[in-house]
Amino acid sequence: MYWFHYLTIEERKFLKIFILSAGSIKKTSKAYYQSYKKTRKMLDQIIQKIHYFETEDYDYLVMELKDLHQAEDISDTVLRRLLDVHQKYNCS
Numbered sequence: 001m002y003w004f005h006y007l008t009i010e011e012r013k014f015l016k017i018f019i020l021s022a023g024s025i026k027k028t029s030k031a032y033y034q035s036y037k038k039t040r041k042m043l044d045q046i047i048q049k050i051h052y053f054e055t056e057d058y059d060y061l062v063m064e065l066k067d068l069h070q071a072e073d074i075s076d077t078v079l080r081r082l083l084d085v086h087q088k089y090n091c092s
Contacts, residue, residue: 003053006070011046018043061086 007015014028021027029039053066062083069079 003050006049006053006066007046011049014042015046059086 017031018028025039029036065079065082068074
């Protein structure tokens with residue numbers, strides 16, 4: 001569960017409410033006093049983040065870049081570009 005480390009406190013709270021709502025977006029949106037559409041978008045963003053960080057490729061450069069991203073020292077765009085270049089040239 002390496003990806004869990006990269007979720008914000010708010011994302012973790014959201015997942016807790018979602019799970020306690022038996023996976024119901026409708027119930028979760030009521031708990032957050034927001035629209036179904038906005039709740040679905042939040043869930044989709046968390047799912048995307050989980051997929052993104054789920055790769056457990058113990059590449060220390062990749063791990064360091066992800067840590068910098070989590071600390072907000074680098075943006076999403078910069079992280080993706082660096083990871084793309086790293087993968088393209090197989091810089092291990």
